[in-house]
Amino acid sequence: MIAELVTTGSELLLGQIVNTNAAYMARELNKIGVDVCFQTTVGDNRERMKEVLSHALSRADLVITSGGLGPTRGDITKEVSAEVMGRNMALNEECAVRLKSYFARIGREMTENNLRQAMIPEGAHVFVNHAGTAPGVAMEANGKLLANLPGPPSEMKDMLHRSLLPYLAEKYGVSAVTVSRVLHTFGIGESMLETKLDDLILAQKNPTLALLVRPTGVIVRITAKAESEEAARRLIAPLEKEIRSRLGDLVYGADDETMEEAVGRELKSRGLFVATAESCTGGLVASRLTDVAGSSEYVKGGVVSYTNEVKADVLAVDRDMLTREGAVSDAVARAMAEGVRRKLGADFGVSTTGLAGPGGGTDETPVGTVFIAVAGNEGTTAEKYRFTGRREQVKFRASQAALAALRAYIKKYGQ
Helix, strand or coil: CEEEEEEECHHHHCCCCCCHHHHHHHHHHHHCCCEEEEEEEECCCHHHHHHHHHHHHHHCCEEEEECCCCCCCCCCHHHHHHHHCCCCEEECHHHHHHHHHHHHHHCCCCCHHHHHHHEEECCCEEECCCCCCCCEEEEEECCEEEEEECCCHHHHHHHHHHHHHHHHHHHHCCCCEEEEEEEEECCCCHHHHHHHHHHHHHCCCCCEEEEEEECCEEEEEEEEEECCHHHHHHHHHHHHHHHHHHHHHHEEEECCCCHHHHHHHHHHHHCCCEEEEECCCCCHHHHHHHCCCCHHHCEEEEEECCCHHHHHHCCCCCHHHHHHHCCCCHHHHHHHHHHHHHHHCCCEEEEEEECCCCCCCCCCCCCCEEEEEEEECCEEEEEEEECCCCHHHHHHHHHHHHHHHHHHHHHHHCC
16 A cells, blocks of 8 residues: 655745654555555645645555644645545534533633534545544545544554554555664774675565665665564564674674674673773763763773863873874874873763864864774774764764774773
8 A cells, every 4th residue: 555644734844844754654654565655745725735645545545634723724735635535524423422421521611613623524434533632534536545633743642553554454454564673883984784685685585685874884675575563574684693693793783782882782792891081072971871771880980071170180191192193193092082081080081172163173183083992901993083063963973983882892901
């Protein structure tokens, strides 16, 4: 079954609110095997909405709208939907009774315009709104189904799960499920990743493969459709195994697992501790590590050594080195990692020093330059990075690289 989602409301087009409804509906529909192939957003304009709905019905089996079911004159989705489906609007007595009962229950006067919500396309199936006042509807014509859901996310979600999904399952036997497995990678670009997996991508059928760039790295999404979740995961398993064998430690986690969780797992399994020394990231590495519950079992602490005085006085970085090499340098990054490891008595020290911007860069050391070092029993490693983006993006990317460097050190030396 091919579906199109139509979200309505001029506030969406004006950017006044974020359209979270479309993403949520798409995710839930794909879980039951409905192929969401199109998404459209249209404002509160009758002619444009009519055009959008007519076009959607020409190319999809199922069209679901969200928004525009309220009591005001701007709430036109249900009326336009009825027109497109060739139906007249009529007062639904059961809906009217529910509305009156609702207002009586909350002790508020019901104004006359609220009855607009009880106007229903003739012959439509009504979805009761258990989380609000505006009912939803479903209409069939010429082998197509058009459903109207409310716009407020809490009402949409409740009606989707309580009414529409069961309606689809009963009426159309929609029982297939779509399952995705996401593998998180770091240290490899999208083009190189595609090269390593190109034959698998070209041969894809079910499961399918997709590469997506994220702030944390490139993800590999494996998606399978089957009659049950268990069957879908059986389809995914051999492909995931092959991908992992090709990528090795470039894959640091799966599904919702973060880099900080992956690092924590490596530290905890070995009974080891880390300490952080941060300049340009301002404590973000330590913050991310300690966002994980139970991180006190492997995080000693951290030092935000933002000034040279703190680098020298707390981390014992040589002052002559700071003057000679500059704070943003390989030598200082190494000294910071070694200093915090020694100061806090940790098994590992990880450091960041760089220029997050937007100012302060030079031709030799442009904004985005970051040195990251890891110190341990096997010595100290350091690497120079050049990150792009706004200040907060540089800081996050540096923190991700620092955690990845720590993970790589642990995996290599298994201290």
